[in-house]
Amino acid sequence: MAAPLRQVTVFGALAQRSRPRFDLLQAVPALTLALFLAPVAAGLLGTLLPAFGFLPALGGSALGLESWRRLLLAPELPAALRLTLTSGLLASIASVALVVVFCATAHKTPLFRALERLLAPLLAVPHAAVAIGLAFLLAPSGWLVRLLSPWATGWTTPPDLATVQDPLGLALAVGLVVKEVPYLLLMILAAADQVEVKESLAIARSLGYGPATGWLKAVLPRIYPQIRLPIYAVIAYSLSVVDMALLLAPATPPPLAPLLLRWFNDPDFVMHFAAAAGAILQLLIVAGVIMLWRAAETMIARLGRRWIAGGGRGSSLRTTRLAVVGTMLLLVALAVAALLANALWSVSERWRYPAVLPTEWTLDRWRHHAGELGALLGTTAGLAAAAALAALALTLGCLENEQRHGLHVSNRGLWLVYTPLLVPQMSFLFGLQVLLVSIGLDGTWIGLAWSHLLFVLPYVFLSLGDPFRRLDERYARSARCLGASPGRVFWRIKVPMLRRPVLAAFAVGFAVSAGQYLPTLFAGAGRFATLTTEAVGLSAGADRRVIGLYALVQAALPLLPFVAVLLLPARRGARA
Amino acid sequence: MKRLLVLLLLATVIVAQPASADSTKLDWVKILASARGQTVYFNAWGGSERINDYIAWVGDHVASDYGITLKQVKLADTADAVARVLAEKTAGKSSGGSVDLIWINGENFAAMKAQGLLFGPFAEVLPNDRLVDTAGKPTTRVDFTVPTEGLEAPWGMAQIVFLYDTARVLRPPHSMAEFLAWAKAHPGRFTYPAPPDFTGSTFLKQALYGLVGDREALQRPATDETFATLTAPLWQWLDQLHPLLWRSGRTFPQDDQAQRQLLDDGEIDISLSFNPGEASSAIAQGLLPATVRTYVLDGGTIGNTHFVAIPFNANAKEAAMVVANFLLSPEAQLHKQDPAVWGDPTVLAMDKLAADDRAKFASLPLGPATLSPAELGPALLEPHPSWMTRLEAEWRRRYAK
Numbered sequence: 014m015a016a017p018l019r020q021v022t023v024f025g026a027l028a029q030r031s032r033p034r035f036d037l038l039q040a041v042p043a044l045t046l047a048l049f050l051a052p053v054a055a056g057l058l059g060t061l062l063p064a065f066g067f068l069p070a071l072g073g074s075a076l077g078l079e080s081w082r083r084l085l086l087a088p089e090l091p092a093a094l095r096l097t098l099t100s101g102l103l104a105s106i107a108s109v110a111l112v113v114v115f116c117a118t119a120h121k122t123p124l125f126r127a128l129e130r131l132l133a134p135l136l137a138v139p140h141a142a143v144a145i146g147l148a149f150l151l152a153p154s155g156w157l158v159r160l161l162s163p164w165a166t167g168w169t170t171p172p173d174l175a176t177v178q179d180p181l182g183l184a185l186a187v188g189l190v191v192k193e194v195p196y197l198l199l200m201i202l203a204a205a206d207q208v209e210v211k212e213s214l215a216i217a218r219s220l221g222y223g224p225a226t227g228w229l230k231a232v233l234p235r236i237y238p239q240i241r242l243p244i245y246a247v248i249a250y251s252l253s254v255v256d257m258a259l260l261l262a263p264a265t266p267p268p269l270a271p272l273l274l275r276w277f278n279d280p281d282f283v284m285h286f287a288a289a290a291g292a293i294l295q296l297l298i299v300a301g302v303i304m305l306w307r308a309a310e311t312m313i314a315r316l317g318r319r320w321i322a323g324g325g326r327g328s329s330l331r332t333t334r335l336a337v338v339g340t341m342l343l344l345v346a347l348a349v350a351a352l353l354a355n356a357l358w359s360v361s362e363r364w365r366y367p368a369v370l371p372t373e374w375t376l377d378r379w380r381h382h383a384g385e386l387g388a389l390l391g392t393t394a395g396l397a398a399a400a401a402l403a404a405l406a407l408t409l410g411c412l413e414n415e416q417r418h419g420l421h422v423s424n425r426g427l428w429l430v431y432t433p434l435l436v437p438q439m440s441f442l443f444g445l446q447v448l449l450v451s452i453g454l455d456g457t458w459i460g461l462a463w464s465h466l467l468f469v470l471p472y473v474f475l476s477l478g479d480p481f482r483r484l485d486e487r488y489a490r491s492a493r494c495l496g497a498s499p500g501r502v503f504w505r506i507k508v509p510m511l512r513r514p515v516l517a518a519f520a521v522g523f524a525v526s527a528g529q530y531l532p533t534l535f536a537g538a539g540r541f542a543t544l545t546t547e548a549v550g551l552s553a554g555a556d557r558r559v560i561g562l563y564a565l566v567q568a569a570l571p572l573l574p575f576v577a578v579l580l581l582p583a584r585r586g587a588r589a
Numbered sequence: 590m591k592r593l594l595v596l597l598l599l600a601t602v603i604v605a606q607p608a609s610a611d612s613t614k615l616d617w618v619k620i621l622a623s624a625r626g627q628t629v630y631f632n633a634w635g636g637s638e639r640i641n642d643y644i645a646w647v648g649d650h651v652a653s654d655y656g657i658t659l660k661q662v663k664l665a666d667t668a669d670a671v672a673r674v675l676a677e678k679t680a681g682k683s684s685g686g687s688v689d690l691i692w693i694n695g696e697n698f699a700a701m702k703a704q705g706l707l708f709g710p711f712a713e714v715l716p717n718d719r720l721v722d723t724a725g726k727p728t729t730r731v732d733f734t735v736p737t738e739g740l741e742a743p744w745g746m747a748q749i750v751f752l753y754d755t756a757r758v759l760r761p762p763h764s765m766a767e768f769l770a771w772a773k774a775h776p777g778r779f780t781y782p783a784p785p786d787f788t789g790s791t792f793l794k795q796a797l798y799g800l801v802g803d804r805e806a807l808q809r810p811a812t813d814e815t816f817a818t819l820t821a822p823l824w825q826w827l828d829q830l831h832p833l834l835w836r837s838g839r840t841f842p843q844d845d846q847a848q849r850q851l852l853d854d855g856e857i858d859i860s861l862s863f864n865p866g867e868a869s870s871a872i873a874q875g876l877l878p879a880t881v882r883t884y885v886l887d888g889g890t891i892g893n894t895h896f897v898a899i900p901f902n903a904n905a906k907e908a909a910m911v912v913a914n915f916l917l918s919p920e921a922q923l924h925k926q927d928p929a930v931w932g933d934p935t936v937l938a939m940d941k942l943a944a945d946d947r948a949k950f951a952s953l954p955l956g957p958a959t960l961s962p963a964e965l966g967p968a969l970l971e972p973h974p975s976w977m978t979r980l981e982a983e984w985r986r987r988y989a990k
Contacts, residue, residue, distance in 0.1 A: 265988070362875045366855045450680035547635075
């Protein structure tokens with residue numbers, strides 16, 4: 014491995030303070046770092062202290078291990094841990110395996126391209142919207158059973174089967190896979206643009222390798238390092254998901270994350286301490302599983318090298334391809350059916366088992382909520398745009414700084430960007446809120462946009478980093494030769510040429526912000542109602558018709574920027 | 590840190606003074622004057638369109654009558670607001686807090702009261718408080734056996750009723766013994782919300798009432814000994830019942846709303862609710878079939894009251910009090926009890942009302958599935974809170990694994 018001459022992190026420019034002239038651009042990485050790590054640090058501190066018994070507002074002023082004792086003796090803990098691990102690991106492994114095998118066996122087929130286009134919008138749909146629809150789809154009184162009942166099944170009343178909220182967490186795993194596969198697929202596609210896939214495959218083919226074997230042997234080893242962090246984010250998310258788990262996982266006991274939420278919300282404040290300890294435990298679990306995954310990577314890489322060196326040319330893997338393509342189609346079908354179910358519920362008055370379609374229809378709910386929806390859309394879109402724009406500005410600033418000063422990026426920099434995704438949300442929101450309250454920013458636009466930025470920036474950075482670094486240097490060099498200043502080159506050459514990836518990054522950031530529930534609730538101090546807070550609030554009433562309506566609107570809003578990107582013509586030179 | 594705590598305590602004392610027990614009615618004029626122009630952030634469970642609409646109706650009235658802007662913060666869980674007040678206290682924010690009024694009762698109230706997170710006493714200062722039926726509805730002054738001491742103002746009444754679909758069930762079980770027999774005949778068709786959901790916990794207490802010999806003993810604090818003896822039949826009963834429940838008792842619905850949906854889906858045949866008007870309201874909203882009816886158990890069911898409270902650091906305390914007072918007005922209580930609006934029973938005493946108000950209450954329709962006060966019968970008192978805490982802990986230990 015050839016180490017770069019001087020390996021510096023994205024934020025490594027911090028160390029380069031010796032330059033005499035103050036350069037605003039150079040302050041961007043430091044600003045990003047401060048904006049980023051201060052709240053995470055505050056949040057972690059706000060969890061660590063109560064985890065060891067320190068929370069003066071509740072009379073906890075002595076450090077001790079009582080919180081841990083309470084946590085470890087909780088009767089729900091073993092089952093909650095098992096549920097978290099089975100559903101989280103299953104979802105992570107299945108998502109990665111599906112995407113890798115799909116890319117290996119089906120790449121560059123027309124079907125691949127069609128699925129790619131179908132899956133991209135799925136990325137924008139909030140997890141909760143998918144989960145709400147899936148819960149109805151899979152329930153024993155749900156849509157799938159209704160399609161077959163009672164004529165085929167004989168079930169005049171719904172069967173007593175745990176098809177959702179099952180004890181193993183399979184329904185939750187399915188929900189996670191539906192959402193994680195599009196994300197990983199897009200990450201692989203982005204990474205694939207950076208290595209010469211076509212050339213490698215051509216050489217592999219000329220050496221007699223089958224297309225799938227060629228991909229696995231010549232392409233995957235070079236792509237994997239670039240999708241490693243996204244995979245870790247998927248693992249962390251799957252192990253700490255709350256909203257999907259509330260809808261698809263069992264409630265007694267629930268997985269760890271919803272259990273901790275319940276304890277945080279317990280009227281008996283003693284449970285706050287156990288919940289804080291639990292949040293640390295969850296962080297440790299995420300870290301542990303990622304380390305295990307890393308170890309497995311090394312092992313598979315070792316075996317893989319032997320396999321590659323073995324020189325087997327491989328068979329066509331036709332059946333595998335069929336199975337994987339079938340599974341991918343099934344996932345798309347599930348997601349589409351889930352969204353369709355939400356849409357149908359929003360216009361139904363009565364829709365009971367075993368009716369396949371609503372028996373009474375109405376537009377009342379749309380009429381009733383039309384006024385509110387306008388205001389909610391405004392707040393949600395304004396907030397999402399602010400957070401996404403801020404993230405875009407910081408990302409572009411960091412990237413431009415990195416390029417102008419010839420800094421190389423190591424994975425360590427990316428790790429920092431990823432922190433908020435790797436740390437469970439719950440564990441630092443309380444501390445974050447205490448920070449915001451003490452500096453008087455809670456319940457303000459700035460405080461709220463800031464809290465969203467924590468989750469938006471990582472995704473924006475990931476979406477934009479590679480296209481930015483990939484832009485052909487010669488454009489900028491030619492412009493410089495013609496006398497343009499670096500600033501002019503940035504604004505007149507780079508940004509216009511990167512219009513599509515910049516907008517795509519904005520769209521991703523927008524979608525992430527629009528889906529935030531807990532940060533909005535905690536940092537917004539109840540002053541800001543968004544589509545998501547309203548949807549979650551209303552979902553407490555278990556009225557599928559209202560929930561369906563909000564889930565639908567919630568899914569539609571983040572789609573708009575994505576559609577805008579798709580409609581935008583591609584420019585030459587900017588391979589998005 | 591100590592200094593901060595002292596400051597916090599001082600601030601609480603100072604803040605609490607304007608509405609201390611000495612406050613006279615004269616103060617109300619001042620309160621009304623300060624309230625004008627204030628904005629009240631009412632943190633209330635937002636799961637019901639009808640309740641949200643009712644709160645919006647209240648907002649229209651306090652805006653035109655008192656110049657107050659009322660904004661509902663729709664919560665999925667009251668505890669979210671409690672946690673926010675707690676975070677503000679942790680950060681030392683003892684005034685200008687984000688929560689002005691909170692819909693609350695039971696354990697959340699007990700916890701906020703114990704942690705000094707509430708403002709007051711203020712309830713007795715409200716002019717409409719004298720209309721409250723404190724004699725006939727003692728739970729308006731004692732919330733889950735914790736004395737309210739003016740730290741919360743009553744808003745509505747609650748009593749456990751069971752819901753069943755007459756199209757499917759001819760005679761629903763009326764006692765705990767009958768429940769077991771019914772479940773044996775109809776396995777998988779009944780369940781209850783998982784404690785510590787308050788409806789679920791109340792079901793446990795209700796079952797305990799039905800199985801225990803000495804009901805009086807439940808009013809006294811539970812000891813290790815009394816708890817072990819008195820609850821033994823309950824665990825025996827639950828051990829037999831659980832395998833006969835929905836999903837064989839391995840998982841439970843999250844709350845009464847989720848269970849209502851199971852009833853409408855036909856996954857179960859019997860549900861329960863803390864609002865006697867819930868079934869009628871749900872039928873009118875198209876959330877339950879028109880054939881659903883309610884009933885209470887032989888020997889009565891547990892009842893209580895739900896309240897509104899003001900956090901210690903609320904930003905608009907005066908306006909919050911004016912809103913709490915409006916919520917207690919005959920006009921607002923009447924509108925709330927209308928089954929076409931919400932169907933939530935009033936906390937007011939009929940004999941304390943003016944004759945025309947009384948007549949209006951009398952002429953309110955009940956709703957197709959709501960029991961009359963006579964059919965509902967007197968509410969059973971909550972057991973001493975120590976029973977609930979222990980019941981929940983023991984239930985977790987036995988069944989939440």
